[in-house]
Amino acid sequence: MRTPRLFSLLAAGLAVAISINAPAAQKDNFSVCWTIYAGWMPWEYAKAQGIVDKWAKKYDINIDVVQINDYVESINQYTAGQFDGCTMTNMDALTIPAAGGVDSTALVIGDFSNGNDGVVIKGANKTLADLKGMPVNLVELSVSHYLLARGLERADLSEKDLKVVNTSDADMVAAFQTDDVKAVTTWNPLLAEIEATPNVTKVFDSSKIPGEIIDLMVVNSDTLKDNPNFGKALTGAWYEVMATMSADSPEGKAARESMAKASGTDLAGYESQLAATKMFYSASDAVAFANSPKLPATMSKVAEFSFNHGLLGEGAQSAEAVGMSFAKGVSTGDKSNIKLRFDPSYMQMAADNSL
Amino acid sequence: MRLINRHPDRAGRLMLVLLPFALLLFAYFVGSANRLAENANDKLLPSATQMVAAVDRLAFTEDKRSGNYLFWQDTLSSLKRLGMGLGIAALVGLCLGMAAGTLPLLSAPLSPLLTVLSMVPPLAILPILFIVFGLGELSKVMLIVIGITPVLARDLEQRAREIPTELLIKAQTLGANTWTLMLRVVLPHLLPRLLIALRLVLGSAWLFLIAAEAIASTDGLGYRIFLVRRYLAMDVIVPYVIWITLLAWLMDLGLRQVARLAFPWYEGAKA
Amino acid sequence: MTQAQHNNFIEVTNVWQQYADQVVLERLNLSISEGEFCTLVGASGCGKSTFLRLLLGQERPSKGQILLAGKPLAGEPDASRGVVFQRYSVFAHLSVLDNVAIGLELVQSPLLGRLFGNAKREAREQAAELLTKVGLGHALDKYPSQLSGGMQQRLAIAQALIMKPRVLLLDEPFGALDPGIRKDMHTLLLELWNEIKLTVFMVTHDLAEGFSLGTRLLVFDKPRIDPHAPNAFGARITYDIPLNPQRRANRAVFDELPAHVAASLQPAV
Numbered sequence: 001m002r003t004p005r006l007f008s009l010l011a012a013g014l015a016v017a018i019s020i021n022a023p024a025a026q027k028d029n030f031s032v033c034w035t036i037y038a039g040w041m042p043w044e045y046a047k048a049q050g051i052v053d054k055w056a057k058k059y060d061i062n063i064d065v066v067q068i069n070d071y072v073e074s075i076n077q078y079t080a081g082q083f084d085g086c087t088m089t090n091m092d093a094l095t096i097p098a099a100g101g102v103d104s105t106a107l108v109i110g111d112f113s114n115g116n117d118g119v120v121i122k123g124a125n126k127t128l129a130d131l132k133g134m135p136v137n138l139v140e141l142s143v144s145h146y147l148l149a150r151g152l153e154r155a156d157l158s159e160k161d162l163k164v165v166n167t168s169d170a171d172m173v174a175a176f177q178t179d180d181v182k183a184v185t186t187w188n189p190l191l192a193e194i195e196a197t198p199n200v201t202k203v204f205d206s207s208k209i210p211g212e213i214i215d216l217m218v219v220n221s222d223t224l225k226d227n228p229n230f231g232k233a234l235t236g237a238w239y240e241v242m243a244t245m246s247a248d249s250p251e252g253k254a255a256r257e258s259m260a261k262a263s264g265t266d267l268a269g270y271e272s273q274l275a276a277t278k279m280f281y282s283a284s285d286a287v288a289f290a291n292s293p294k295l296p297a298t299m300s301k302v303a304e305f306s307f308n309h310g311l312l313g314e315g316a317q318s319a320e321a322v323g324m325s326f327a328k329g330v331s332t333g334d335k336s337n338i339k340l341r342f343d344p345s346y347m348q349m350a351a352d353n354s355l
Numbered sequence: 356m357r358l359i360n361r362h363p364d365r366a367g368r369l370m371l372v373l374l375p376f377a378l379l380l381f382a383y384f385v386g387s388a389n390r391l392a393e394n395a396n397d398k399l400l401p402s403a404t405q406m407v408a409a410v411d412r413l414a415f416t417e418d419k420r421s422g423n424y425l426f427w428q429d430t431l432s433s434l435k436r437l438g439m440g441l442g443i444a445a446l447v448g449l450c451l452g453m454a455a456g457t458l459p460l461l462s463a464p465l466s467p468l469l470t471v472l473s474m475v476p477p478l479a480i481l482p483i484l485f486i487v488f489g490l491g492e493l494s495k496v497m498l499i500v501i502g503i504t505p506v507l508a509r510d511l512e513q514r515a516r517e518i519p520t521e522l523l524i525k526a527q528t529l530g531a532n533t534w535t536l537m538l539r540v541v542l543p544h545l546l547p548r549l550l551i552a553l554r555l556v557l558g559s560a561w562l563f564l565i566a567a568e569a570i571a572s573t574d575g576l577g578y579r580i581f582l583v584r585r586y587l588a589m590d591v592i593v594p595y596v597i598w599i600t601l602l603a604w605l606m607d608l609g610l611r612q613v614a615r616l617a618f619p620w621y622e623g624a625k626a
Numbered sequence: 627m628t629q630a631q632h633n634n635f636i637e638v639t640n641v642w643q644q645y646a647d648q649v650v651l652e653r654l655n656l657s658i659s660e661g662e663f664c665t666l667v668g669a670s671g672c673g674k675s676t677f678l679r680l681l682l683g684q685e686r687p688s689k690g691q692i693l694l695a696g697k698p699l700a701g702e703p704d705a706s707r708g709v710v711f712q713r714y715s716v717f718a719h720l721s722v723l724d725n726v727a728i729g730l731e732l733v734q735s736p737l738l739g740r741l742f743g744n745a746k747r748e749a750r751e752q753a754a755e756l757l758t759k760v761g762l763g764h765a766l767d768k769y770p771s772q773l774s775g776g777m778q779q780r781l782a783i784a785q786a787l788i789m790k791p792r793v794l795l796l797d798e799p800f801g802a803l804d805p806g807i808r809k810d811m812h813t814l815l816l817e818l819w820n821e822i823k824l825t826v827f828m829v830t831h832d833l834a835e836g837f838s839l840g841t842r843l844l845v846f847d848k849p850r851i852d853p854h855a856p857n858a859f860g861a862r863i864t865y866d867i868p869l870n871p872q873r874r875a876n877r878a879v880f881d882e883l884p885a886h887v888a889a890s891l892q893p894a895v
Contacts, residue, residue: 519713519714521711521713521714521715522714522715522717524682524684524703524709524711525709525711525714525715525716525717525785526717526732527702527703527704528682528703528704528705528707528708528709528786528789528791529705529728529729529732529733529785529789530704530705530729530732530733530789531732531739532732532736534736534737534739535732535735535736535737535738535739536739538738538739538740539728539731539732539739539740540717543717543719543720544718544719618719619769620718620719620720620769620770620771621718621719
């Protein structure tokens with residue numbers, strides 16, 4: 001009878017090993033992850049300068065800030081429970097953790113893309129209508145895809161009128177050099193590189209749909225509920241960096257320079273990316289954005305797009321499948337299945353200087 | 356009895372073969388059940404029902420948007436690329452290996468070149484491949500070809516050198532010229548070795564295929580996996596991985612059978 | 627054919643063979659008449675096999691020259707000299723029949739090395755006839771790996787003989803065989819030698835074999851040895867012993883017969 005017992009022991013061990021899922025409860029050690037992007041570089045600075053540590057200490061906890069090279073992988077890791085928080089866009093927050101049943105809260109609304117994402121066609125004087133019948137290279141199912149869909153609406157076209165070719169972001173710039181590629185949709189800094197190619201036209205970008213592609217720090221809702229100090233420390237650290245980097249002072253310049261270096265560009269390059277990014281340097285601006293009725297409307301559009309592309313999962317019967325809650329008790333979608341929460345209360349504390 | 360002298364009987368052997376698989380499956384489903392009990396929408400370790408539903412949707416239901424059966428379309432595209440890649444690589448590798456392994460005048464320029472080329476990681480020079488071969492089907496096939504041809508050629512060169520000199524001398528005393536010697540002695544000796552070498556590089560070929568499809572594609576098994584990874588659809592990824600494993604295993608089995616049927620002399624001659 | 631030509635069928639003049647600073651053979655002089663059965667004996671490393679490779683054309687002498695029927699020997703192996711090695715003499719990927727027929731195919735088809743249709747059938751018929759003669763008539767469709775060692779060497783001999791070479795070189799052909807099988811092979815070899823007008827060189831480690839088969843025994847040995855430089859001096863033929871005068875005489879008589887009579891006595895191969 002030794003074998004069966006050994007068998008079940010081993011199996012149970014293995015099962016435990018692969019199902020470790022940090023249960024939400026009071027705890028002292030937290031970790032969040034982020035990936036390189038203009039709007040998220042402040043996290044790098046906050047960690048490098050000890051600002052996160054300082055705020056964590058204030059609330060008597062530890063927060064580890066981890067940089068991950070692959071964006072989708074970082075969100076997947078967060079969704080699988082390896083991290084308590086992660087940087088991501090509004091659309092990915094809905095389609096990956098929220099649609100995957102991980103109740104998530106947008107703790108900090110950092111910025112929205114204001115030209116950082118764009119559609120580029122080869123050739124001079126092109127328009128959106130020229131996309132008809134063209135192959136378009138982009139990272140399928142990403143915000144680029146969403147941006148393209150919004151652009152096509154403006155030109156009275158639909159996705160059926162062209163051919164979407166899934167292309168890895170890492171290879172986008174090289175891909176654009178080949179003859180097979182006629183048009184791309186991508187984000188900065190790749191966009192800047194591609195726009196710099198002679199004889200191309202940028203026919204659409206995110207500044208035409210301001211406030212729809214939003215960059216967030218998303219945290220696990222249960223963890224946040226049980227550990228409000230975690231939320232307070234992260235928010236406090238963020239707005240300290242915001243104040244520093246937006247200042248027109250030598251310290252501000254030094255902060256931006258350090259972020260530029262960490263993202264692999266120089267100050268000028270980084271500032272041109274920031275120019276296409278609407279940063280909410282002040283917490284009250286971010287709170288105002290979160291409180292506006294435009295946010296629920298935007299998220300409904302994103303949910304619609306996601307549902308049409310099968311991103312809400314198999315169980316989803318409609319775009320309403322995943323419920324979302326907003327400030328002032330507003331909610332959209334299935335109220336019994338609220339998985340994505342835009343909660344401005346921590347940003348409000350920052351605005352009130354009560355952190 | 357010492358452990359080294361204990362052999363499993365037939366039934367015991369079968370059990371021992373199945374045991375690790377059963378353990379893996381059991382661990383997976385226990386883990387899956389645990390996670391799903393905690394969060395019914397968990398995507399990381401989908402249940403069997405979820406995976407069956409995903410397979411049913413992809414393989415046996417028309418896709419809403421394109422009207423295709425995605426699973427089969429992906430499989431067909433991938434196998435086509437893989438087949439072309441392997442075929443071209445086998446042909447080129449055979450010619451290069453045979454030339455370098457038989458003719459000393461060609462061995463001098465070819466051998467060091469092949470050695471160096473087989474060390475180049477093709478994935479690292481992808482942008483160059485794009486510029487040269489474009490982003491279409493050609494570049495996907497070429498990635499496989501570039502990835503495995505030098506390995507095949509080197510192996511076959513080595514095998515060609517292992518043909519006993521006596522046989523090459525004998526063929527010359529039987530009136531062979533260089534060309535007919537290669538055609539009737541070297542080539543038949545290398546063909547079964549080629550099949551063995553192909554079986555060994557099958558894994559790399561799949562790797563290059565999936566990498567190629569992840570980079571720029573509109574269909575294929577690798578494309579689907581990387582696409583749905585964007586929303587952590589493990590219910591699709593796990594069946595696809597199992598399917599790829601099965602296809603690779605079947606191809607290995609197929610090559611082994613071909614070798615056995617087409618070269619019946621080979622097994623005996625090895626002894 | 628005059629006696630003079632006979633005596634000079636193979637003419638070895640002052641041949642040296644040397645690799646780097648190692649002298650293997652030195653000052654070899656030899657004259658072999660057609661139809662001779664030479665057995666080459668000597669200690670290991672005494673250059674017997676090197677001499678055989680020189681005759682085969684696999685190596686070229688460092689000094690001196692070898693004439694075959696009055697002309698310099700071709701510097702690479704060709705169809706004029708057949709060879710049987712101790713191992714690896716037959717093609718594992720061809721059936722017994724094709725192992726022999728391939729010689730005819732290679733000669734007649736320099737482009738593809740392969741015959742088709744009638745030509746192929748004729749080549750196979752010819753091969754099958756020879757194979758029957760060496761006792762492999764029952765195994766035409768088998769692969770060499772399915773044959774015993776002795777059978778494989780029979781096949782190797784048939785393969786060489788289908789080319790009708792004037793010289794047959796044997797490098798310890800029976801070295802790996804059991805004594806009983808070896809005896810059968812001796813009988814077969816002598817039969818074939820008697821039937822076909824063939825000059826044979828056979829390297830052997832077995833002195834008894836050398837004595838009983840040959841009409842001429844060549845002993846290779848190093849006459850000079852410098853203990854400080856063991857490679858400085860090469861081997862020579864130290865003994866050259868005529869053997870089996872009876873067989874030699876028979877052979878000579880046979881050669882004296884008028885050509886048309888000889889032809890009628892000599893079975894076609």
